[in-house]
Structures are given as structure tokens and as C-alpha cells.
Amino acid sequence: MIKLIQIELIKIFSRFRSYIGFIAIIFIVLLLEISILIDGEQILKFITQNLEDSFYLKGNLLNGYLISYVILNTLWIHIPLLVTIVTGDLIAGESNSGTFRMILSRPVDRSKLLIAKYISGFIYSTILVIILGLTSLGLGIGFFGKGDLIIISTKINILPENELLWRFFAAFGFGIISMLVITSLSLLFSVCSNNSISPIILTMVVIILFSVITSFQIPFFSGIRKILFTTYFNSWRLLFEFSVDYHKLIVSLLHLIINSMLFFGISFFIFKKKDILS
């Protein structure tokens, strides 16, 4: 199995398209941070000016943690696309190029091959999230320094600096699990397709559709909303509540893991029975 995973990783990282995601993330993060470096005080002023009427604020609020938090919120819907570009191609790409028949006419167990592709896809998406974390947090702290984190969502949460690193690490960890769902979903479409584009498009369509249903607070969708994985995508924000609701967080994680397993299970079943005609 290790050898199979190694082979898959060699194939993934030998292609230019695998680096598009990394380049895109670094470029976007740099762009955002430089623009905030220039105009960030204005943004912060907008948030805090009403507070400043009643409170005296002292300290570095425009810091790397705030920047990283803002970037995470902005990019979270876009990262799945970058993941899908690679993971959607894992099976469909081989079908399309005809290399599958060369692999599967060899003494390779289909189940192990699929699992190896799944794991290598997951490794890729994990690296992508890590790079996002390193650039947003690392560069953020480098440019803007450290400090407490102010979050204005339904309340004003001011999280102390000494509690932030573990929260961010946990958030990225949560993000990695979220990307596991994307990997599984795109792999499922990849198994069912013979061309590389369809799995990417289908995965994004599903994400967009589910996200719309999740966001639209219409009672008609209330039942289905509970089972959609996009409902739990933003649960990483729970880690930035003053008191973390661990129960809710664990429930969200479980939902994501179950969705991943479900998609993978279906892929597994289809792939085992699939006739290789390409």
C-alpha cells in the first residue's frame, strides 16, 4: 500500500496542474496582506469606531491573527476548487488518458489502488491547507505582528493572544477534514466519469448548490440542511467563540467524516465493479 501511495504521489506532483493550487494560494494571500498593509487601518477603524466612542482601546488589533482570520473566511469557499482540480482527475484522468488499462492489467488490487488514490488525494489537500495556514498566519504575523483577535460576528469576541495559536491549528485541522469531504466527493465523480473536467464541474456544482441551501434560511430546507456537509463547513468558526462549544464541534466533525466515508463507500462499490473500457 505504501508503494502504491508513493506512486500516486509521484504522479500527482509530476504535473504542473498540482502546483496551480499552491501558487494561487500564495499569490492571493500575498495580495490580500499587502492590500491590508496599505489600507487595513481604515477597515479596522470602520469596525471599531463606534466602540471607541464608549471605550478606550489600546493594543495591536490589526495583527497577523486578524488578517489570517479574515483570509480564512474569504478563501474557504475557493479552496475546494483548488483541491478538486487535482483530486477530480485521479481516476477520470487515468480513464481519459487510457493509462488505467495498463495499471489494472497488472497484479494491482483494485481496492488498494482506490484507497491509495484516496489517501494521496487527501495528502495533497492537506498540504494545500497547510500552505494556506503557513502563508496566512506566518506572513500575517511577519507583516503585522501578534496581538489579540477581535471577531465581530453575532457578538464581539476578543480572544487573548495566548489562546490563539491552538485555535488556529485546530481550525486548520478542521479545514483538513472538510477537504476530506471534497476529496471523497470529487473522487466519486471521478470514478463515474471518463473525462477530467466533469468531476471538477460536478463537485463545484454540488458544493454551490448545497451552500445555497445551507445559507438560505427558508423553512422548506430546514430538514435537508441538517444532513448537507456544507452546513458544517463553517463550524471551524466555533473555535473562535469565547467558550468553544465542543459538543457542536464534534457533531460537525462527525457529520463531515460520515459524509466522506459515504462518498468513498459509493466510489469503492462502483470502482470494484467497473468495466474498464477506455
Place this chain on the structure above:
Amino acid sequence: MNLYRMNYRKKLIFVFCLNLFAGLLFSQDSKVLLDKIKEKYSSIIDYQADINIRINVDFISIPEKKARIYYKKPNLFKYEADDFIMLPKKGLNFSINEILSINYSYLNAGVQNINNIKTEIIKIIPLESDYEIILATLWIDKSNTRVIRAEVNTKKNGTFIIDLAYFKPDDILPATLKITFDVTYIDIPFGFLLETGGEVFNKKNDISKSEGTVIINYSNYIINSGLNDSFFKEQKKKKNAKIK
């Protein structure tokens, strides 16, 4: 004098004169008390202390913070902290010494027990038209000649109440300051940058959420250490700008 024999009209005049006399008497007492307090607070030229800040506002979650506060009379304040701090502008910068140093009129408003301390209530009305404070009500602990509560009405910043607790009977500077203030008019752009995912905090409709408190615990006072005005430069500039 037999009150029962007096007719009604005469009773009224008698009671009125009694109140007037009593008022004059009390009025003179109140002024004396205020002067005593002013004298006592005047002995504090400057002080610095460690403070522990706890903010209880429903829509703000912030952990307890530590800072160092510096004061020089009449109204210079400065704060230093290693990390981010939020301090209420109302109440913290309120100087009893300052308000007793301007032209004011006063009115005795009776007595009240607060935390088993008998206090005399005196209302102070500043006579200077451009002064931020409209009315200040002081609950004064006569036995220790110090203020244990103040309710301050301001032009722009609403009303706030300060409760003061002390370490020792003869202390002037408080051990604890509790400031209660109205938060309904604080407008925060909830959901800016991020979606709220549903319910947005609405403080205007919920009475229980319309007030906030800040509790400040003082320790390690250093009094009259000879702080220079230049030390407060940044703070002073800001304060002058606000007042205008």
C-alpha cells in the same frame, strides 16, 4: 404651641418654615461635607496602580485584562498594557476632585443605605455651560468622608453609575470600581466581513441587554510619585480634542 388647636392654614405655614430651616441647615452641612471631600481628594496629586479589568457587556466577550493606570490631577489619565485592553471612557475618567473644583450648585437629596453604609445623597449641578457633565449625584459615606457611589449624567455620553469600594476605612482611592452604563446606543457593524449565520445580536429590544458593567480592581498603588505632565502627553492631546 398646641398644633391641634391651630387651623389648617397655619399648620401649613409652620411645616413650610420647618422644612426651610431644616433645608438651610442641611444645605450648610452638605457644603461642608463636599468641601471636606474636596480637601481629602486634593491631597492626591497623582497616583499609579495595577488594575484588573472585567467587562460584563452582553455583546462583548473579553477575558480579564491587566493594565497599569496613571493619574495626575486634575484630569490626566494614562494606561499601559502588554496586550489589548478595553476600558470604558465613562466613569474611569470621572474625577471627583475635578467636579468639585468648578462652579456648581448642589442639593441635598436625603440619605440612603448602600451595602450597610449610611450615605448622604448630594446632587451637584455644574454651572459652567460647556461642561460635559449635566448632573452628578454623589452618595457620600459621611463617617469616612468619601464617595461610595456616583451617578453621572452627561451631555453626549449618557448616564453612568460608579460604585466604589475601599480597602481600609481611611482610604481615598478605591479598591474596586464598578461602572454601569447604557450600551443601547453603541452601534456595532455585526456581520461585517463575515456572515453571522443567522441571529444577530439585538440589544435595543432586550432591556436585560441594554446595560453593561465594567469592574476594575486596583492594587499596588503608588501615590504622589511626582509624575510629569509630559508623561501624559498623548492622553492629554486626545482628551482636549474630545472635549471640544
Place this chain on the structure above:
Amino acid sequence: MDIKIIEISDLYKSFGVIKAVDGINLSVYKGDIFGFLGPNGAGKSTTIRMLLSLIYPDKGSIKIFGKELFQNRIEILKKIGALIERPNFYEYLSAYRNLEILAKYSKINTSKNKIFEILEFVGLKDRIHSKVSTFSQGMKQRLGLAQAILSDPDLIILDEPLNGLDPQGIKDIRNLILFLNKECGKTIFLSSHILHEIELISSRLVIINKGKTIIEGNVSDLLQNGDMRVSVYVKNINDAFDFIKSSSFINLFEKRENDILYFKMKKDDIPKLNRYLTEKGIDIFSIKSVNTLEDYFINITEA
């Protein structure tokens, strides 16, 4: 006693309403170069893919090396090398890298030198580190053959191995196949449209049509027993043709060109024709008989 390497019994496979394989039976023996023929859409590719477990049959049995394929898939595939239709590789990798990866899939420890040897064997010595995207079709075909023999298999399955090759390339591959069979003792299962090549190198063959086995046997026997094309060069073509017209040989007559009459007949009919024309006083310059696989193939599939 001949050892059966491949044994296919009553094999069926449908894709929806289309019966791609409709009851195929064949046997391949150790040391064979086995030709697998059929017109387009006969079910050759489907059968080959089933042999390699790429497609699951609906019904029937496939035994390779005496064992059921789908119960012993991994063990059997370790001893098989295959080239299926147009070979496809990872275009963004070099020839060497492709073979290295495929060797890992085959679970064989192949050294760098071994890969170099194989690439040299198929004539790609100078392109070892070139990206496959720069290869011509012929080079890819050679690389395809290289990956088929990478694991030193006992059975080599080749589906259209000569596609895209020039005459020299065809000759080279033919020689390679013969070398692998004669010198290395490999059993070759070979499917090709170039019937002339099959005829040259195969020892046994099967012809299928519409998913069914039509005929199976040794090449020489089949061609011997089949109709032959006979050309008769005569002095007086018109007289000879008149005699043919009035005889039963007219049923075997194909055409006339210049002074040559062409017939399609069995081997045993040739002396009969010779005797008939001689008795009629027709001078015969020569009688030639040609029996090609192509002829045989067309006859049998049209029938």
C-alpha cells in the same frame, strides 16, 4: 503433453442489448504464438479485456495457467504482460519513469539497468529520458511492448502490436515476437488486423465473428483445408473458357485476365481441372495455387 495456458469456455458479455461476446471457446497452449482474429466488432477487444480482468464476464470461465482468473487474479497477472490497443503512458514523464512506475505496479524489483536493457531491446536506447509526449506513434508502440515484457512474463497478450509502425518497424516487432517465443519460451496471444503478419508468425489461431468462435486450429492445417486461389495460364483462352463454361468447374471460376483463368478451389480439385483441360486439348503453360490467410479469413467470415 501440451499444457493449456489459456482456456476460455462459453464466455458471454453484453453491454446493454449488444452481445459483444456470445459464447467464445478457445484454448492456447504453452509455446503457441496464438492468432486471435475477427472482423471489426467481433468481440476481440472485449475478450482480451476479460482475459486481463479489465471487464467482468456475464457468464463463462476463463482459466489461465490452469486457474480461474477472477479467483486468482493477482497471482495470474504477475505472469502476464499485455499491450492493449494503442498504448497510453504518462505523457509528462519520461520513458524510463513510466517503466519504473509500471514495474512498481507489477510488484517487481526492477533495477535501473534492467529497464535500460528492455528499452534497448525494443529500440528506444536513445530516448530513455525523453518525455513520452515527444514520442511518435511507432515509439509509443515500442514502449508498449517494453512494458509488456517488463516483468518477464510467461504469457504475453498483444492487441494490435503493429499499429502505426512502418515496414521496418513491423519487421522489427515481428522478429522480437519470434525471439520471445522461440528463444525465451514465451507464449504469445496475438491479435492483429495485419493478417499477413499473423500468417507469418502464428502457430495456431482462432477466428471469431459476432461474438462467437468460428474456427480454431493450426494455421497450416486451416490453410491447407481451405479454398485456394488457382491461376491457370493457357494458350487459347477463349476455347478454354468455353470448356469451363460447359463444365462443373464454372462454379469455381472467378475471373479471366489476359490469358489467365482464375479459380477458387480446394487442393484436390487442381489435378482434376488439369486433367479436364488437357483432355480437351487446351495447352497449359502453368498452374499456380496461392492460399492466403486473408482469403481464408474473408471466406470464413462471410460464410
